[in-house]
Amino acid sequence: MSRGVEVNLDNVWIRFGDFVAVREANVSIKGGEFFSFLGPSGCGKTTILRAVSGFLEPSEGTVKIGGRDMAGIGPNKRPTALIFQNLALFPLMKVWENITFSLEVQGFSKVDRRKRADELLEMIALPDQGDKLPSELSGGQKQRVAIARALCAEPDVLLLDEPLSALDLKLRQHMRTELREIQQRVGITFIYITHDQGEALTMSDNVAVMRAGVIDQIADGQTVYDDPATPFVASFVGENNVFRGTVKSIDGEFAIVDTNRSGELAARIATSAKSNLKVGDAAMMFVRPEACNIAPDDAPGKNRLTAMVKHEEFEGQIYNVFLEGSEGKEIKMSLVNIGQNRQSAEGKDLTLEYAPEHAVVLPAGELASE
Amino acid sequence: MRSEGYLLKIFLVVYLLVFFGYLLGPLIVMSITAFNSPSFPKMTPWECLTFEWFDVLANDTRILNGIKNSLIIGVGTVILSVILGLAGALMLTQIWPKMRATYYTIVIAPILIPGVVLGISTLVFWDRINVMLGFETDSFLNNGIFLTILGQSTFIASYCMLVFIARLQRFDTGLTEAALDLGATNVQAFRKILLPFMKPAIGSAAVLAFLASFENYNTTTFTFGKFPTLTIELAQKVRYGINPSISSLAFIIIVLTVIGALAHEIYIRRQQLALANGAPVKAVANGFKLPRIFQGNPAAIILVLLALGGFSTIWFAQVYSPQECILDVREQKRILQQQKIDEIRQQRLQQQQQKKLQGPDIFGSDKKAPSGSGSAPQSPGKGAFGDIFAPKNLEKTAPDSQQDSKPKNPGKGAFGDIFAPKNLDKTGPQENTTD
Ligand SMILES: Nc1ncnc2c1ncn2[C@@H]1O[C@H](COP(=O)(O)OP(=O)(O)OP(=O)(O)O)[C@@H](O)[C@H]1O
Numbered sequence: 001m002s003r004g005v006e007v008n009l010d011n012v013w014i015r016f017g018d019f020v021a022v023r024e025a026n027v028s029i030k031g032g033e034f035f036s037f038l039g040p041s042g043c044g045k046t047t048i049l050r051a052v053s054g055f056l057e058p059s060e061g062t063v064k065i066g067g068r069d070m071a072g073i074g075p076n077k078r079p080t081a082l083i084f085q086n087l088a089l090f091p092l093m094k095v096w097e098n099i100t101f102s103l104e105v106q107g108f109s110k111v112d113r114r115k116r117a118d119e120l121l122e123m124i125a126l127p128d129q130g131d132k133l134p135s136e137l138s139g140g141q142k143q144r145v146a147i148a149r150a151l152c153a154e155p156d157v158l159l160l161d162e163p164l165s166a167l168d169l170k171l172r173q174h175m176r177t178e179l180r181e182i183q184q185r186v187g188i189t190f191i192y193i194t195h196d197q198g199e200a201l202t203m204s205d206n207v208a209v210m211r212a213g214v215i216d217q218i219a220d221g222q223t224v225y226d227d228p229a230t231p232f233v234a235s236f237v238g239e240n241n242v243f244r245g246t247v248k249s250i251d252g253e254f255a256i257v258d259t260n261r262s263g264e265l266a267a268r269i270a271t272s273a274k275s276n277l278k279v280g281d282a283a284m285m286f287v288r289p290e291a292c293n294i295a296p297d298d299a300p301g302k303n304r305l306t307a308m309v310k311h312e313e314f315e316g317q318i319y320n321v322f323l324e325g326s327e328g329k330e331i332k333m334s335l336v337n338i339g340q341n342r343q344s345a346e347g348k349d350l351t352l353e354y355a356p357e358h359a360v361v362l363p364a365g366e367l368a369s370e
Numbered sequence: 371m372r373s374e375g376y377l378l379k380i381f382l383v384v385y386l387l388v389f390f391g392y393l394l395g396p397l398i399v400m401s402i403t404a405f406n407s408p409s410f411p412k413m414t415p416w417e418c419l420t421f422e423w424f425d426v427l428a429n430d431t432r433i434l435n436g437i438k439n440s441l442i443i444g445v446g447t448v449i450l451s452v453i454l455g456l457a458g459a460l461m462l463t464q465i466w467p468k469m470r471a472t473y474y475t476i477v478i479a480p481i482l483i484p485g486v487v488l489g490i491s492t493l494v495f496w497d498r499i500n501v502m503l504g505f506e507t508d509s510f511l512n513n514g515i516f517l518t519i520l521g522q523s524t525f526i527a528s529y530c531m532l533v534f535i536a537r538l539q540r541f542d543t544g545l546t547e548a549a550l551d552l553g554a555t556n557v558q559a560f561r562k563i564l565l566p567f568m569k570p571a572i573g574s575a576a577v578l579a580f581l582a583s584f585e586n587y588n589t590t591t592f593t594f595g596k597f598p599t600l601t602i603e604l605a606q607k608v609r610y611g612i613n614p615s616i617s618s619l620a621f622i623i624i625v626l627t628v629i630g631a632l633a634h635e636i637y638i639r640r641q642q643l644a645l646a647n648g649a650p651v652k653a654v655a656n657g658f659k660l661p662r663i664f665q666g667n668p669a670a671i672i673l674v675l676l677a678l679g680g681f682s683t684i685w686f687a688q689v690y691s692p693q694e695c696i697l698d699v700r701e702q703k704r705i706l707q708q709q710k711i712d713e714i715r716q717q718r719l720q721q722q723q724q725k726k727l728q729g730p731d732i733f734g735s736d737k738k739a740p741s742g743s744g745s746a747p748q749s750p751g752k753g754a755f756g757d758i759f760a761p762k763n764l765e766k767t768a769p770d771s772q773q774d775s776k777p778k779n780p781g782k783g784a785f786g787d788i789f790a791p792k793n794l795d796k797t798g799p800q801e802n803t804t805d
């Protein structure tokens with residue numbers, strides 16, 4: 001029943017005066033896909049969305065929706081509906097009037113509109129709340145009203161600009177599943193913007209990771225997490241321990257990095273770096289905390305390192321162990337709590353090991369700021 | 371310490387009294403004079419309660435015509451200024467950011483330009499246009515109402531614009547975008563989103579514009595042509611002396627203002643109260659629930675009392691006739707005068723007898739006579755200025771010599787009596803002419 005249409009950005013540049021907000025964006029989103037843009041604040045996510053919805057014309061390049069070039073077509077003529085970062089519910093209209101605004105401007109009768117509003121209110125599980133004003137709703141309810149309002153316009157593409165950012169954690173998690181369900185039910189293309197990687201990874205079919213106007217990687221969530229394309233993606237998505245150094249040798253899929261502080265370490269070469277990583281290049285090696293484990297003995301190895309334990313944290317299902325690392329940064333290791341009583345190793349040296357295929361090597365580059 | 375606080379409190383009370391006295395005193399005095407019978411507006415002495423000045427007002431065709439013109443011009447100015455002001459304010463949000471300050475200065479300038487200049491320039495400008503277009507001199511371009519509306523709107527529109535700008539700054543442009551995104555045209559987005567949001571500001575701007583238009587004199591005085599407004603009429607009237615019908619007009623305006631302000635206050639309070647109690651907004655926005663209002667709302671009680679007072683006053687005015695009282699006062703005055711005259715006659719008689727006794731001393735010892743007789747019948751209730759301003763004074767003082775006028779005044783100034791005796795010799799003949 002997929003009736004979503006595809007969205008393509010071809011070589012899109014967006015400039016504000018001299019400032020380049022979006023640089024050479026090439027994105028193709030399939031019909032009916034749940035696609036996310038993930039990136040830190042100010043990286044140009046909203047700007048891209050505004051270019052898709054028609055509030056901004058790209059300075060260069062084309063935006064196509066359903067194969068049609070959208071240049072010169074205003075936001076009210078595009079088959080998109082945008083859920084704004086601040087929701088932008090009309091404060092002076094009742095909930096049901098808000099929801100059916102798109103019908104009102106098309107000249108539908110009040111009876112028809114009311115009927116449609118009741119159906120949608122049913123769908124978002126807010127029956128009998130139609131006569132309230134938006135100010136009388138809770139955050140999550142407003143959220144759902146905004147979704148209903150956008151869906152009422154029957155768009156081919158729904159654009160969502162961090163719609164969950166104002167909600168508390170519990171509600172956010174609940175709304176994630178709800179959004180995903182709605183998307184599967186109506187089958188239209190969703191383009192979702194967030195700076196919360198958890199949101200992007202749980203909901204999306206594909207994620208575009210953005211850094212300061214540049215799209216670093218477009219892939220599904222697991223690929224982005226396990227096989228990042230740039231050091232930025234590796235450090236922005238999830239937690240990662242980074243080791244700087246130079247490539248010592250390359251052996252097929254794997255490389256050995258001579259790290260500045262922790263000796264020689266082996267890791268898999270990231271897919272994006274396979275063709276261009278050479279011996280002697282400055283490189284970065286990333287190991288996720290959950291990929292680390294305590295080594296059974298102290299023997300040195302290419303997948304082992306020894307450092308002093310600075311402190312430990314108990315988090316319920318996991319222990320976090322922090323080892324002394326380079327440049328004032330700690331090396332984090334997460335151990336699954338399997339019910340054994342663990343002896344604290346604080347202040348002692350500890351050897352940890354990891355499977356080289358769970359670590360990646362990338363050419364040195366910019367990291368995400370904490 | 372304690373006495374210091376006490377002093378402070380007293381000072382505060384005195385200050386407030388003086389402050390409010392200064393603010394409201396003139397209004398109160400003016401209102402009272404509307405109900406006093408003397409034909410010059412005065413509060414003391416209280417002579418008779420009368421509603422005659424309201425009658426006089428109701429029959430004063432010039433005032434009524436002035437009110438009519440003011441209303442027409444007011445409505446016209448409201449419409450024109452609100453539209454111009456809204457357009458100007460919207461323009462400010464659309465204009466290229468670097469131009470904004472310049473644009474703002476230009477559109478605000480009319481507020482700073484003296485009204486007189488605006489009036490003259492309006493007159494000259496439209497006259498030129500009229501000539502250019504080759505119309506008759508009595509074409510609509512020279513019509514007083516047309517010119518006055520345009521002239522007043524030049525600066526009142528700027529006031530309105532300020533009101534609108536203030537409101538627009540709180541507008542979330544995201545709402546307009548949301549409307550566009552949902553398929554609304556620009557016109558629909560304006561009508562359904564921005565305009566409802568601006569509604570309260572449009573209301574305030576309209577009230578402001580109407581009041582500014584109603585009270586305007588400087589600009590109107592150049593442009594009114596054959597359609598004098600109320601302020602113009604009042605100004606012309608004052609030139610020829612006023613009577614308390616002006617006070618009664620002032621009283622009506624004051625009462626209307628107070629009622630309006632109270633009604634507005636009630637409306638606001640009621641909304642706050644209901645919202646605070648968690649009532650849904652739709653219940654607050656319409657439907658007048660009497661009992662609820664009175665809970666902790668003195669303004670409502672005052673308004674009701676005022677309305678009751680108004681009705682009973684009107685009823686009382688229908689029933690009550692001050693004629694009797696006025697006749698009484700007149701009679702009393704007559705009797706008083708009669709007494710004085712009798713006294714004087716008697717004194718004169720005595721003097722003549724004395725003269726006969728004392729021989730040919732003509733201006734001799736009629737010392738007591740003038741100070742008592744010349745002034746007494748005239749002085750009561752002349753107010754601070756006596757009847758310096760009374761129109762008849764003008765006629766009187768002209769023919770009389772300076773010395774002659776003095777004896778009429780003794781007893782009015784602080785030093786009246788002290789200087790009186792010096793003038794005695796001249797008062798003899800004057801008694802006959804004044805009384
Ligand atoms: N109208 C504009 N004029 C000039 N610069 C702008 C304009 N709109 C956005 N920018 C700049 O473009 C960059 C990207 O802005 P954008 O709103 O797309 O960020 P974002 O990724 O949505 O961030 P957030 O997560 O905080 O919403 C920012 O540096 C911002 O300052």
Ligand SMILES: [Mg+2]
Binds near residue numbers: 085161
């Ligand atoms: Mg944004």
